[in-house]
Amino acid sequence: MNSKAFDWRKMRPAQNLHRLLYAIGLGPVVGKIILLLTTTGRKSGLSRVTPLQYELIDGKYCLGAARGKSADWVRNIEVNPKVQVRVKRLKFSGTAKVSTDVKEIADFLEIRLQRHPLMIGVMMEKIHHLSKRPTRSQLEELASEEALVIISKEENCE
Numbered sequence: 815m816n817s818k819a820f821d822w823r824k825m826r827p828a829q830n831l832h833r834l835l836y837a838i839g840l841g842p843v844v845g846k847i848i849l850l851l852t853t854t855g856r857k858s859g860l861s862r863v864t865p866l867q868y869e870l871i872d873g874k875y876c877l878g879a880a881r882g883k884s885a886d887w888v889r890n891i892e893v894n895p896k897v898q899v900r901v902k903r904l905k906f907s908g909t910a911k912v913s914t915d916v917k918e919i920a921d922f923l924e925i926r927l928q929r930h931p932l933m934i935g936v937m938m939e940k941i942h943h944l945s946k947r948p949t950r951s952q953l954e955e956l957a958s959e960e961a962l963v964i965i966s967k968e969e970n971c972e
Contacts, residue, residue, distance in 0.1 A: 829864070832844055832850070832865035833850070833863065836865075836900060841900065841901070841902050841903060842903055845901050845902030846902075847867050847868070847930070849875065849877075849899055849900060849901035850863050850865055850899070851863070851864050851865075851877070851887060851897055851899060851965075852897060852898035852900075853887050853890035853897055853910075854890060854893075856890045856892075856894070861898075862887065862890060864886075864887045868901070869922065869926060869929065873967075874965060874966055874967075875899060875901070875908070875965040875967075876922055876962060876963070876964050878922060878923070878926070878961075878962055878963075879960055879962070879963060880941060880942075882914070882960050883912065885961070888912055888961050888963060891910045891912055891963060895909050896910075897910045897965060899967075906967050907967075908965040908966055908968055909965070909966050910964070910965045911963070911965075911966070912962070912963055913961065913963075913964060914960075914961050914962075915962070916954050916958050917954070917957075919957035919961070919962045920950065920953040920954045920956075922962050923956065923957065924950070924953060927948075931946075935947065942956055944956065
């Protein structure tokens with residue numbers, strides 16, 4: 815079940831592709847499941863753009879971090895929660911909150927499985943070594959290794 819065994823470097827080509835698709839104006843196509851999150855580097859102070867899958871839940875953008883609090887973008891948010899988001903044609907500033915609450919993360923994973931059963935099911939198999947339809951207790955066990963980032967859009971943003 816441990817996603818730490820997954821080689822996250824394999825994701826770089828897909829991340830570069832998503833950045834490119836946004837850059838050439840195809841954000842509305844990939845933006846159905848991928849947003850671009852800009853954080854401020856905790857050491858460098860430079861802008862860092864990371865393509866991430868998201869779910870819009872109750873007006874907030876929710877991002878799962880399979881690497882938990884060790885993911886660079888999560889560590890950047892812990893130092894500076896002010897972020898920029900680009901999703902479809904929308905760009906806005908927001909404030910991000912990192913949660914490690916197991917129930918909250920398991921709820922998020924259940925929503926992802928309901929909305930995207932094929933894609934998330936494959937991810938459960940390939941990355942987390944679970945069945946495509948994990949039980950609630952398996953999701954909670956998985957959630958204990960992950961983090962959830964919830965982004966609230968700042969007022970008066972377009």
